[in-house]
Amino acid sequence: MSPVYPFDEAETARVVVGDDGALVEWNDGARALLGWEPGEVVGRAAAVLLAGGALPVPTASRWDGTLTLRHRDGYTVRVWLLAHHRRARDGRPGYWLIVTPLTGGGTRAPGDPLALAALAQSPCALAVYDERLRLRLLNAAMEAAIGLPEERIRGLRLAEIGGRPQSEELEGHMADVLTGGLPKDVQTYTRTGGEKHAHAWLARLAPITDAAGRTVGVALTAHDFTENYLARERLQLVNEASVRIGSTLDVTRTAQELADVCVPALADFVSVDLIDPPDGAEPPARFASPVALRRAAHQSVNPGSPEAVAKPGEVQQYPAGSPQADSLAAGRTIVATVPGGELDQWLAWDAARGARVREVGIHSVMSVPLRARGATLGVAVLTRFRRPDPFTPDDVLLAEEVSARAAVCVDNARRYSRERDTALALQRSLLPRSLPRTAAVDAASRYLPAARAGVGGDWFDVIPLSGTRVAMVVGDVVGHGIQASATMGRLRTAVRTLADIDLTPDELLTHLDDLVVRLSEEAGSEGSPGEVGATCLYAVYDPVTRRCTMARAGHPPPVVLVPGGRPRRVDLPAGPPLGLGGLPFESAEIRLAEGSVLALYTDGLIESRERDVDAGFRALCAALEGYADSLDETCDRVLHALLPPGGAADDVALLLARTRALPADHIATWDVPADPSLVAGVRKQVAERLVAWRIDAVSFTAELVVSELVTNAIRYGAHPIRLRLIHDAATLICEVSDTSHTAPHLRRAKTWDEGGRGLLLVAQLTDRWGTRHTAEGKTIWAELGLLGEE
Numbered sequence: 078m079s080p081v082y083p084f085d086e087a088e089t090a091r092v093v094v095g096d097d098g099a100l101v102e103w104n105d106g107a108r109a110l111l112g113w114e115p116g117e118v119v120g121r122a123a124a125v126l127l128a129g130g131a132l133p134v135p136t137a138s139r140w141d142g143t144l145t146l147r148h149r150d151g152y153t154v155r156v157w158l159l160a161h162h163r164r165a166r167d168g169r170p171g172y173w174l175i176v177t178p179l180t181g182g183g184t185r186a187p188g189d190p191l192a193l194a195a196l197a198q199s200p201c202a203l204a205v206y207d208e209r210l211r212l213r214l215l216n217a218a219m220e221a222a223i224g225l226p227e228e229r230i231r232g233l234r235l236a237e238i239g240g241r242p243q244s245e246e247l248e249g250h251m252a253d254v255l256t257g258g259l260p261k262d263v264q265t266y267t268r269t270g271g272e273k274h275a276h277a278w279l280a281r282l283a284p285i286t287d288a289a290g291r292t293v294g295v296a297l298t299a300h301d302f303t304e305n306y307l308a309r310e311r312l313q314l315v316n317e318a319s320v321r322i323g324s325t326l327d328v329t330r331t332a333q334e335l336a337d338v339c340v341p342a343l344a345d346f347v348s349v350d351l352i353d354p355p356d357g358a359e360p361p362a363r364f365a366s367p368v369a370l371r372r373a374a375h376q377s378v379n380p381g382s383p384e385a386v387a388k389p390g391e392v393q394q395y396p397a398g399s400p401q402a403d404s405l406a407a408g409r410t411i412v413a414t415v416p417g418g419e420l421d422q423w424l425a426w427d428a429a430r431g432a433r434v435r436e437v438g439i440h441s442v443m444s445v446p447l448r449a450r451g452a453t454l455g456v457a458v459l460t461r462f463r464r465p466d467p468f469t470p471d472d473v474l475l476a477e478e479v480s481a482r483a484a485v486c487v488d489n490a491r492r493y494s495r496e497r498d499t500a501l502a503l504q505r506s507l508l509p510r511s512l513p514r515t516a517a518v519d520a521a522s523r524y525l526p527a528a529r530a531g532v533g534g535d536w537f538d539v540i541p542l543s544g545t546r547v548a549m550v551v552g553d554v555v556g557h558g559i560q561a562s563a564t565m566g567r568l569r570t571a572v573r574t575l576a577d578i579d580l581t582p583d584e585l586l587t588h589l590d591d592l593v594v595r596l597s598e599e600a601g602s603e604g605s606p607g608e609v610g611a612t613c614l615y616a617v618y619d620p621v622t623r624r625c626t627m628a629r630a631g632h633p634p635p636v637v638l639v640p641g642g643r644p645r646r647v648d649l650p651a652g653p654p655l656g657l658g659g660l661p662f663e664s665a666e667i668r669l670a671e672g673s674v675l676a677l678y679t680d681g682l683i684e685s686r687e688r689d690v691d692a693g694f695r696a697l698c699a700a701l702e703g704y705a706d707s708l709d710e711t712c713d714r715v716l717h718a719l720l721p722p723g724g725a726a727d728d729v730a731l732l733l734a735r736t737r738a739l740p741a742d743h744i745a746t747w748d749v750p751a752d753p754s755l756v757a758g759v760r761k762q763v764a765e766r767l768v769a770w771r772i773d774a775v776s777f778t779a780e781l782v783v784s785e786l787v788t789n790a791i792r793y794g795a796h797p798i799r800l801r802l803i804h805d806a807a808t809l810i811c812e813v814s815d816t817s818h819t820a821p822h823l824r825r826a827k828t829w830d831e832g833g834r835g836l837l838l839v840a841q842l843t844d845r846w847g848t849r850h851t852a853e854g855k856t857i858w859a860e861l862g863l864l865g866e867e
Contacts (some may be wrong), residue, residue, distance in 0.1 A: 088180045090156075094123045096171040098132065106179055110156065112149030128153040138162045202299040205285065210234055210251055213294065222269050222299060235297075243267040247280055251295045254282045258292050266306065274466050277306030311475045314342045318479045323486030326493040329389070332373035335457060335483040340376040343476060344443070344459035346384045348375040350401060351447075351455035351487070353392065360452050364405040366397035370455060378463055384437050386430050398422035400444035401456045408453070410477055412443045412468050441467040445480040449488035457483070500559045501526055507566035512539045516805035517547035517620040518675075518734040521708035523716055527557065527681070528724025534561035534611065535679045535728035536569050540576045543849055543858045544810060545620050545739060545803055548576045551632065551677040551732055552613040564596060564609055568655075572615070579849030582615045582628035583662040586652065589613060590630065593656040610656040614677055620739040621803065623671065628664040630655045633683065636676040636694075636701060637669065644676075644698040671738035674704055674711075681727030682719055693719065708733045743770075743805065749798040749813075753791050759800065760784055770804055775861050778842050779809060782859050785835040786813040789821060795854065808844075809861045816854035 090110040093102035100123050103115040111126065118125075124132050128145040140160045145153050158177050165171040202219035206212055211232050220227055223238060230238050235248040243265045250263045260283040268275040278299050285294035322334045332349040339347045350370035352360045372387040387393050395401040400420070404411040413419035415434060420442065424431030439462045447454045457480050461468070468476075505524075512520045520539050527533055534554025542548055550572050554565045571592050575585045597609040614635060616627035627635065627647070631654030638644045650663040669675070676697070683693030700718040704711050712731055720729065745766045749759060760780045767773045783800065790798045794815030803810040821836055839846055839859055846859035 088178065089176050090179055091174070091176045092123075094173045094175060096165075096173075098122050098124065101172060110177070110179060111146060111154065117149075135160065135162065204297045204299075206235070206251060206295045206297065208255065208293050210248060210255065210295065212238065219299065224269065239267075239269070241267055250280075251282055251297065254284055254295050255292055258284050258286075260284065264306075268465060275464075276301050277303045307471065310342065311471070314338065314475060315478055315482075317342075318482050322479075322483045323489070326490045328487055328490040328494060329373055331483065331486045331490045332455075333376070334486075335480070336374045336376035338479065339457075339459060339476070341378045341463075343472065343479075344461055345463045346375070346377040346379075346382065346437075346439075346460045348385065348387070348458045349373045349447075349455065350387075350393075350395075350458070352453070360454060362452075364402070364453070366402045366406065367394040368402045368405055369394055370401060373455070384433060384439070384460070384462075386427075386433055396423065396426055398426070400442050400458055404444035404446050404456055405453060408446060408448075410443065410445045410473050412441070412473060414442070414467055415440050438462045443468045443473065443476060445476050447480055447484040447487060449481075449484040452488070454484055454487050454491065496559060497526075500557075500562045503559060503562045503566070507562065507569060508536055509538055513541055515539070515541050515547045516545045516737060516739060516808070517541075517618050518549070518736055519708060520549075520732065520734045521712050522733070523712045523729070523731045525716065525720070525725060525729045527727050533557045533681075533728035534565035535681065535730040536565045537677065537730045537732040538569060538572065539732070539734070540573055542576065542579060542617065543847055543856075543860075544812060545805060545808070547618055547620075547734075549616045549618070549675070549677055549732060549734055550576075550613065551679060551730055552611055553632070553679045553681075553728070553730070555610040557728075564611070567596065568592070568611060568613075572613075577847070579847075581664060582617060582626055583664040585615055586613060586628050586630045586655070586662040590653075590655045590658060590660075590662075594658040597656055610654055612654050612680075616675070616677070618669070618675075618734070618736060620737050621744060623669055623736070623738050624666055625669050625675070625736075626664050626666045628652060628662050630662060633678060633680055633690075633694075635678075636697060637667070638674040638676070638701050638704060639670050640672045644701040646694070669736045671736060673736045674701065674708075675734045675736065676701060676715075677732040677734070679728065679730045681725050681729040682715070682731060685721070685726060687721070708735060739803065739805065743803065745802045747800045749787055749790070749800050751791055751796050751798065753788060756784055756787050756791070759787055763800075763802065766802060767809075772804060772809060772863055775809060775863065778861060779811065782811050782839050782842060782861070783813075785839055786811060786857050786859065789813075789835055790815045790857070793817070793819070793821070804863070807862065807864050809863055810858060811861070812856050812858045814851070814854065814856040818850065818854055820848045820850070820855060821857065 087105040087109060090106035091102070091104045092100060092107050095101050100118050100121055103113070103119050108114060126146050128147050133140065133142060138161065141158065143155055143157045145155050148154050156177050158175050160173050160175045162173050163171060197216050199216055200218055202216065202222050204212060204215035204219045211234055212230060214231070215227050223230070225238070235251065236245045238244065247263055247265060250261055254261050260281070263280045263282065264277065265280065266275055266277045279302050281298045281300070283296045284292045285296050287293050318338045321338055323331055324334065325331065328351070332351065336347040336349050351373045353369070353371040354360050369392055371392045372389050374389060375382050375385045377384055397403065400411050400413055400423070424434060439460050441461045443459045445457045445459070447457060457476070459468070459476060508524060512522060518539070522537055524535065524537070534556065535552070537551045538549070540548040540550070552565070552568060552572075554561045554568065568589065571589060572585070575588050580588065593609055593611055600609050612630055612632040614627065614629040614632040616625055616635065618625040627649060629649055630652045634649045635647045636644050637647055647665075647667065649665045652662045653660040678697070683697055684690055685693065688696075696719050697715065700715040701711065703714060712733055715731060716729070747759060747762060749755070760783060763780055763783050764773070764776050767776045767779060787798070787800060790813050795817040797816065799814045801812040801814070803812070843859040844862050846857070849856050849858065
């Protein structure tokens, strides 16, 4: 006897053998089995007790088998032995514990009272069904679970006893066991007749066979594993919530994902209502009834969510007494039941909702505030009507954990949407609202922000230049968000400023590269440069010469479609991206026939995860090949052909320009002698040309401008001097060129000065004027509007 086992230990023969093979312990049962006294064998090798052979060498921590042992009286005994190995621990060496029973062996006697009581008194619910799957007997535990006495239900089928769909499903598994003869385990979650709440059951089905091995029935044992089942369900729901909720940065989609995750795992109907503060302000810190909430999403176990009173996007008022208002005011989860009367005030105030609750049979409601980063964003309301159980404290903890995860995702989506809207508004304010009408090109454009990455720094522009020329630019700032949009605005402004001084494309990109380098230095911190970078394509088209000069800085090359031809890539030196600094850019010049279409675009149009850049370029050419007359329709066709239905992964800017040519009879050129006395003759020739062009209404102003520009060139310029007039439907352009590189400038003449007022008069009489430098010298130009003179 021992404190642990207060019974006679002699009914078990037990010995201990050390790892070295020596006997360490020998109890009274071993003495009764073999006759040896402890003093005679302890300390000796265990092998001396074998009646031949060697000790077995076990390969595992447990061994069993039959050995022939020596009795003290000289005869041998065959004994079945069970050995367990104990490893060395706490300084004690390892050993083998070897046991064998001395009583209770052999065949169990029929009518053993313990065996009979096992069926009736076992805590494991047990039922036996015959070969027709009708109940033959059950024990007390199964009787308590069913809630009906055995004598009343004996002879019934399981489907008749349970009366639930789960009972019919389980009976089908019993039929499989009966016909197949193989055991089966089935899990089900149901409420039996003897239970107040649903439980999770593991039903173990085993065939019952007769002496001939024929299956004559099925034994069903039911094990209640509700706690494990619910814990696993909660863990699975939390894991599913972390995976499914927040897959996008869209507030409505995130709210819908929360509702989808909770149905049917936690509730039968879930609604998600969010606070909709005005003008993007932060949600209030405290709430007072009534509370205005916008329905963001809902989900139900029934198709179409017939339980919903509010539609997605609809704003409703929730008064005091409603779960929504009360949980927001209290700042915690509120659980209420319809039978308990907690919702009577609210349902009486909202008759339509009360009728819907009674119609559907809703019995339990749980309202969980959605809080993230100290702000309350809304409320999730979970209801039950199909599941019979009310919400438990464990359900509350689970709902709060899932809702907390969802609230962070909703807040992320809300912040992203707000920043995206701000960046998009900033970018659209910086992009041209409409493209200018010019005599050089007809243009159309499209801009699409990225579907998920946020607004980026793509931009485009069409800039009228002097001499009816036009500049076209497309650029892309690295990154997304407000910072990229702000950088884009600075670069677009710089391009327009540099274009106004008529820099060549390669010179303009050089100045723009210097600007990006400075922006990177400003964006850096602690002596390290920032990460501002951009690509750009700049082109200048002259409708007089029909030549287009262009240069690019790490940007995709343009595509040109000449009349009657096929789209092709313009062979243009790539150039380094903007921001590297110190590297040269090269310009290229091509001649374009009238009606040619030039396509400028950003990389978001041709790059995607589904295809490489070359495939995207081929798709762009294929889309442009179907060009007819409408540039706007062509833009839409290109976007539809190249972009996925869900939107592009990057910003997309597209600019299409169809070239126009200025007829030769709209241009007049004169070589001006270096004699001030001949200026009058030049004025006369100009007047005659204006009459021939039928725009003599501006003759007086044009003669005055020509006189001032020519006179200045003769006085201060260098020979030769050339005068050129260009006119289109809206503008008359006067240009005077000479070989001097000195640019004139406006100055304020004093009262008694005899000169210095010429350029001031030109500035006052014309729409605009300026200077552009060329390789040969400079050109002073001035534009006069014609539309107002008709």
